[in-house]
Amino acid sequence: MHKLVKIAAIIVSVLSVVFLGLLMGSSDEPKDNSWISPLIYISYFILAACVVLVLAFVLKNLFSNTENLKRTLISIGLFLGVVLISYILADGSDVKANGEVVSGSTSKWVSAGLNVFYILALAAIGAMVWTGFNKLIKR
Structure with a gap:
């Protein structure tokens, strides 16, 4: 195949x-x-x-492989948790852009997307710093 x-x-x-x-x-x-x-x-x-x-x-x-399935489902659950938290914390106020008013729902989803990006970026940076710190300690 x-x-x-x-x-x-x-x-x-x-x-x-x-x-x-x-x-x-x-x-x-x-x-x-x-x-x-x-x-x-x-x-x-x-x-x-x-x-x-x-x-x-x-x-x-x-x-x-059931172990891979378990880890994948945990990762998907954590990601959905981040999306849910980001959506709850998002601002849903109307925004005026280019002479048009953007609805509160659209504004909330855009804000949630930005929050997800920020949280995942901080997690990635934290993971890199943690890995580098552990390598320095082990040497």
């Missing part, structure tokens, strides 16, 4: 390079670019196939 996926990836890569060359070499005339739309649909299909294959392999490997 791995060999088949590898061969398919090589074929798709070569075809992508050929189509990119054709696209870059085409003129700017609208009548000459009628073949671009089908290529876009082909790229959507290839992207969907890649996503399905990646998800299939990830789920297969995830369910084959």
Whole structure:
């Protein structure tokens, strides 16, 4: 199976390079670019196939080892907890931007997204500092 996926990836890569060359070499005339739309649909299909294959392999490997499944579910739960806390702490007031009023719900979700980013960035920085500190102590 791995060999088949590898061969398919090589074929798709070569075809992508050929189509990119054709696209870059085409003129700017609208009548000459009628073949671009089908290529876009082909790229959507290839992207969907890649996503399905990646998800299939990830789920297969995830369910084959219960310890990995447990750690993954704990990580997802912690992430959802961070999202919930961020949403609770988010400000949901109306905001005027570019002459339009942004609704409170949209403003709350944007604020929650920023809060999630800040919390996860602090956690990542803290993990790097902690790891570096532990390496210094062990030496």
